[in-house]
Amino acid sequence: MLNRAGRSRMASKESACRIGAVALLVSLGLTACSSGTSQKASTGPVTLHMSVWGGAVDKKVYTERLALAKKKYPNITVKLQLVPSADDYNQKIQTAIVGGKGPDILELAETTPVFADKNEILPLDDKLSAAKMDLKSMFGDKVPNIFQWKGKQYAVPDRSGAMVVYYNKKLFNQAKVGYPTANWSWQDLLSAAQKLTIRQGGTTKQWGFSTIDWWPYWMSFMYQNGGKILDSSGKPQVNSKQNVQALQFYNDLAWKYKVAPTPRDLANMKNVGPDQLFAQGKLAMEITGFWNIAAANSVKGLDWDIAPLWHGQSPATSAFFSGLAISRTSKHPADAFKVMQFLASSAGQRPIIDNAEDAPANLQVQASNAFLQPTWSKRPVNMKAFGESAGAIFVPPLTPQWNEMLKVFTDNLDVLFKNQSTPQKTLAAIQQQLGPVMKSGS
Amino acid sequence: MATARLGASRIGARARSRRVRRSARARKEAAWFYVMVSPWLIGFLVFLAGPLLASLYFSFTDYDLLTPPRWIGLGNYRYMFGTDPLFWKVVGNTVFYTAIAVPVSTVVSIGLAALLHRSVPGIRIFRTIVYLPSLVPLVASAMLFTWVLAPDTGLLNRALRLIGIHGPAWLLSETWVKPALILMSLWSVGTSVILLLAGMQGIPSEFGEAARIDGANSWQQFRRITLPMLSPVILFNVIMGMIGSFQIFSQVYILTKGGPDNASEMLVPYLFDQGFRFNKMGYASALSWVLFVIIMAFTALIFRTSSGWVFYESEVRR
Numbered sequence: 097m098l099n100r101a102g103r104s105r106m107a108s109k110e111s112a113c114r115i116g117a118v119a120l121l122v123s124l125g126l127t128a129c130s131s132g133t134s135q136k137a138s139t140g141p142v143t144l145h146m147s148v149w150g151g152a153v154d155k156k157v158y159t160e161r162l163a164l165a166k167k168k169y170p171n172i173t174v175k176l177q178l179v180p181s182a183d184d185y186n187q188k189i190q191t192a193i194v195g196g197k198g199p200d201i202l203e204l205a206e207t208t209p210v211f212a213d214k215n216e217i218l219p220l221d222d223k224l225s226a227a228k229m230d231l232k233s234m235f236g237d238k239v240p241n242i243f244q245w246k247g248k249q250y251a252v253p254d255r256s257g258a259m260v261v262y263y264n265k266k267l268f269n270q271a272k273v274g275y276p277t278a279n280w281s282w283q284d285l286l287s288a289a290q291k292l293t294i295r296q297g298g299t300t301k302q303w304g305f306s307t308i309d310w311w312p313y314w315m316s317f318m319y320q321n322g323g324k325i326l327d328s329s330g331k332p333q334v335n336s337k338q339n340v341q342a343l344q345f346y347n348d349l350a351w352k353y354k355v356a357p358t359p360r361d362l363a364n365m366k367n368v369g370p371d372q373l374f375a376q377g378k379l380a381m382e383i384t385g386f387w388n389i390a391a392a393n394s395v396k397g398l399d400w401d402i403a404p405l406w407h408g409q410s411p412a413t414s415a416f417f418s419g420l421a422i423s424r425t426s427k428h429p430a431d432a433f434k435v436m437q438f439l440a441s442s443a444g445q446r447p448i449i450d451n452a453e454d455a456p457a458n459l460q461v462q463a464s465n466a467f468l469q470p471t472w473s474k475r476p477v478n479m480k481a482f483g484e485s486a487g488a489i490f491v492p493p494l495t496p497q498w499n500e501m502l503k504v505f506t507d508n509l510d511v512l513f514k515n516q517s518t519p520q521k522t523l524a525a526i527q528q529q530l531g532p533v534m535k536s537g538s
Numbered sequence: 539m540a541t542a543r544l545g546a547s548r549i550g551a552r553a554r555s556r557r558v559r560r561s562a563r564a565r566k567e568a569a570w571f572y573v574m575v576s577p578w579l580i581g582f583l584v585f586l587a588g589p590l591l592a593s594l595y596f597s598f599t600d601y602d603l604l605t606p607p608r609w610i611g612l613g614n615y616r617y618m619f620g621t622d623p624l625f626w627k628v629v630g631n632t633v634f635y636t637a638i639a640v641p642v643s644t645v646v647s648i649g650l651a652a653l654l655h656r657s658v659p660g661i662r663i664f665r666t667i668v669y670l671p672s673l674v675p676l677v678a679s680a681m682l683f684t685w686v687l688a689p690d691t692g693l694l695n696r697a698l699r700l701i702g703i704h705g706p707a708w709l710l711s712e713t714w715v716k717p718a719l720i721l722m723s724l725w726s727v728g729t730s731v732i733l734l735l736a737g738m739q740g741i742p743s744e745f746g747e748a749a750r751i752d753g754a755n756s757w758q759q760f761r762r763i764t765l766p767m768l769s770p771v772i773l774f775n776v777i778m779g780m781i782g783s784f785q786i787f788s789q790v791y792i793l794t795k796g797g798p799d800n801a802s803e804m805l806v807p808y809l810f811d812q813g814f815r816f817n818k819m820g821y822a823s824a825l826s827w828v829l830f831v832i833i834m835a836f837t838a839l840i841f842r843t844s845s846g847w848v849f850y851e852s853e854v855r856r
Binding site: 210499503 | 602603604605621623684685688689690691692707709710795797798799800811814815816817
């Protein structure tokens with residue numbers, strides 16, 4: 097796996113380390129393999145490893161970006177290790193770290209606190225201030241906080257796009273409804289969805305909106321209503337008036353107003369997601385991310401655009417994000433940081449938009465013409481919606497128990513979304529079950 | 539008695555002299571045995587025995603995959619049996635699934651094998667059709683079943699409606715999600731049908747003829763000859779089916795993710811989540827060892843009772 101070229105000086109130490117790693121697995125003891133971590137940037141040739149997840153487009157984009165980095169720092173070669181499935185990614189990275197073959201730079205998203213809490217990645221605050229990198233001016237007020245744990249910055253934002261509203265212009269025109277804007281209230285959403293829902297003889301032919309059990313959906317409504325998941329000390333604060341109201345409205349969209357499909361309706365439609373329903377022209381509005389542009393573009397005759405999310409008490413939307421972190425086991429953290437600094441710059445982020453991979457985290461790039469009028473798009477798209485939503489992004493309650501917490505939510509919300517419980521009962525149950533879950537980490 | 543003992547000692551003496559003569563050759567043969575079997579033995583020791591023992595050790599530790607495991611004695615097991623709000627529900631689900639799926643698919647596969655044993659024109663086509671689903675990858679058939687089991691538009695409920703039954707919402711219902719998974723397990727009985735069919739074709743036709751002459755009807759022939767002769771194959775199918783059912787994973791992972799509200803959560807998907815999604819590898823290891831003990835216990839139980847219902851022809855000949 098590791099490329100040994102250019103590291104011949106360290107070869108013997110490395111193999112000793114490798115034997116140590118095997119011994120670690122066998123004896124289950126801990127072997128520290130420190131073979132002279134250099135805190136200073138190297139002058140001679142260095143090889144670093146960077147782990148990311150994704151498909152063919154992601155591979156192309158990261159390769160292009162690393163080639164640009166190589167141009168800037170000719171002595172640093174970064175080898176890309178791509179894991180095709182995001183689901184397998186954490187498992188693979190963790191196994192690699194345990195086996196002593198962890199990467200130098202790694203892409204992280206929701207699991208940043210898991211790695212940070214176990215000291216598997218380095219806090220970057222000192223390096224950031226030494227390099228005079230101001231993350232807030234580069235990435236906005238909210239996005240850098242997503243990658244913080246216990247007050248320290250553990251990753252530099254890389255890709256980050258707010259979730260926005262995709263709307264079908266043709267259906268809106270037919271129903272004579274004005275296009276969605278950030279000024280919409282929940283009431284505006286509801287009345288538009290009502291006009292956009294078409295029923296024929298007991299079956300619904302066209303839906304106004306879609307409510308699903310995915311966290312970026314229902315959590316946005318909670319945050320828009322001033323609700324929270326965890327309080328400032330990290331204790332669950334789920335069972336609040338604001339959250340009850342939000343879930344009541346959310347569930348009513350499907351069951352009371354019938355403008356969104358119920359789980360049963362979705363199962364009858366062969367478990368399609370909102371993205372597919374939207375592509376089929378059966379859904380007038382959906383919440384989704386940057387990635388759906390390519391899919392929506394590929395559907396012939398689909399006339400659509402995007403807008404920032406409506407607001408409730410206050411604007412709030414979730415974001416899709418990934419950041420770059422430095423592994424504790426990296427022998428060249430200073431070089432790794434230099435590469436990361438470049439990848440965060442306008443030049444380093446440019447291939448992300450040229451290849452339509454994702455929304456770049458750097459706001460300057462999000463505001464550039466190359467992003468706002470992309471050459472790859474066959475039709476004009478209101479790309480400004482992403483930048484305009486940046487201020488509304490809420491920082492999700494990421495902790496090392498994130499996945500476990502979401503399971504508690506999904507288990508209980510699925511019962512509510514079948515209309516077999518009430519928001520009060522559901523949130524009380526979640527609050528009660530989250531207690532032991534959140535405690536288990538500390 | 540006396541003749542028997544005499545016979546036995548005579549055979550013993552003959553064997554002893556043969557053993558002396560053959561010892562050199564036997565030793566050589568044994569050496570070759572170990573040479574031939576060594577790739578597997580080494581593979582087992584390196585790739586299986588090591589991780590096996592390691593997981594036993596991990597089951598007594600708090601291990602998050604990132605920091606070194608910390609010994610906590612019986613902590614994981616105490617949490618499992620005492621505190622974990624889901625463990626007993628998950629065990630209940632898994633036992634329920636196994637207890638129904640294994641007998642049902644055993645009966646269905648014997649029935650299918652009996653039907654496919656007849657010599658009717660085109661029987662090969664039917665045999666192929668029955669085996670075909672076993673060739674479809676589990677992921678694909680799981681996707682297929684989300685369509686078959688859809689509440690109102692699904693094939694199954696539409697068929698039930700024709701005979702006046704209003705079908706349940708299957709995968710969305712806490713009551714019906716396990717029966718739905720059991721139904722799906724029948725989809726791939728093809729493999730056991732093939733084994734049973736081979737077993738049936740191995741039964742000498744004289745047995746049937748003799749029984750017919752004695753006046754046995756076809757049910758009696760099936761009950762008194764076919765079933766006893768097949769019982770070793772049935773035992774094999776039951777044990778393999780039981781182990782496979784206890785380890786059910788893909789169907790749950792793809793179709794239901796354990797939902798609704800953990801009504802279809804089974805032991806293996808549960809321990810997978812604990813280990814790889816919640817970073818509780820110590821607890822996941824403990825769960826896997828408990829699963830191992832459960833499977834061993836049921837296997838032993840089936841073997842114990844098997845002497846009462848499994849018939850080996852060789853035992854009669856002896």
